Amino acid sequence: MTNRIRALRAERQWTQSELARRLEVSRQTVNAIETGRYDPSLPLAFRLAAVFGMAIEEIFTP
């Protein structure tokens, strides 16, 4: 599964730490998701969508 998190984060000029703080996860978790090493759970994917104000399918591509 691929995602646009790095690009969306860059558009908002957020650091990984800033996004992690908003999601209430560690920076390492944001990095693992961005690099595609870890696919988030559905609840975390919903939180990501809420933080970016988008639908899940606009962020993740199967």
Next chain:
Amino acid sequence: MTRSLADRLLPVNGTPVDRRNQRRYVVLLLLFGAAWSVLRLLIARGTIPMGLPAAGAASLIGGLGLAVVWAYLRFYHETDELQRRIQLEGLAYGFAVGIIWIVFVALLRLAGADGPEVVSPAMFMASAYGIGVFLAATRYGVEP
């Protein structure tokens, strides 16, 4: 950004809640290890009489051990999902390898060998858990 004294003394990763929980767990674990070692020495030297006094002291150490378990479970439940997965993989690795080790050593003893006794099953499982956490963290690109 300046780091707190706790961060400098015991640097750990994760959210502020993770760091607090991991520090509590590590400190209790070190206390448990130190208390266990001291009590073992005192009993072996006869400083603490065998029987009820030694059993009572051992029970106190057991209570400290339960505190370690409580601290670890609290860290596990409050950490984020990736850290939980890494911990779970580490525990699975440690348990599986530990069981194989115990069975393997039993066979070796039957065969008359006594070398592997120097590594206790508990220490072996703890080491395997650490290796498991390292492997899982590496797989997900997280610095352990």
